[in-house]
Amino acid sequence: MRRGDRLFEIIEILRRAKGPISAQSIGEELGVTKRTVYRDVAALIGQGVPINGEAGVGYVLEPGFHMPPLMLTPDEIEAVTLGALWVQTRGEPELALAAEKLITKLEAVTPDKYRTSFLHPAVTVAPVVQPDEVLGAAAIRLAIRHRKKISLTYSDHSDRKTSRVIWPILLGYRDTSRIIAGWCELRGGFRYFRTERIIKADVLEECIPRRMDLLRAEWRSSTDAERKRYEEAT
Secondary structure (H helix, E strand, O other): OOHHHHHHHHHHHHHHOOOOEOHHHHHHHHOOOHHHHHHHHHHHHHOOOOEEEEOOOEEEEOOOOOOOOOOOOHHHHHHHHHHHHHHHHHOOHHHHHHHHHHHHHHHHHOOHHHHHHHHOOOOOOOOOOOOOOOOOHHHHHHHHHOOEEEEEEEEOOOOOEEEEEEEEEEEEEOOOOEEEEEEEOOOOEEEEEEHHHEEEEEEEEEEOOOOHHHHHHHHHHHHHHHHHHHHHHO
């Protein structure tokens, strides 16, 4: 790997890191020694890249540092192309259009030698039939974004119908279906709802009375606890 490419990769590693990362860890990912990482980081700092380092703790890239996304690798291009194709074939029209616009923007800032990877990608996704939904995915995403409750009539796998008010927190996409994860006021707990089983639905003006990050953290804890109970039982 050329030194210029390695310097860029170090910045990318620091950007991805959730906390301080050691020279040893950076070196292992890049296949170089710690001494090489020390020299490269010193060079980056000398060029004005805001990297902070502390012995025994690691390096941190200060917030607010941005680099233009011009140095995409062929694998990165194929990864984003595959993701965009998946969204275009499985997402609702609004997300499908957003995925198409994203590819156009990335193509515009990609070096000429890699641009054909967008025009003639080496990856593809098979088309699928979209689910029949009473409440569209775009409306659900908007309700989550604005922390709005949803009132719905739901038919379960046994065709039992119930009326509920839920606090939607996540919308999961599958090949031929979508699932809402949320807090159910009727059951007093987190539940999952397949969108094609929703018979009637309205997004309410009433806001969810909890911070979304805290609600999602509780949902993850509940999911982990349920998985642990299942593993212990089996």
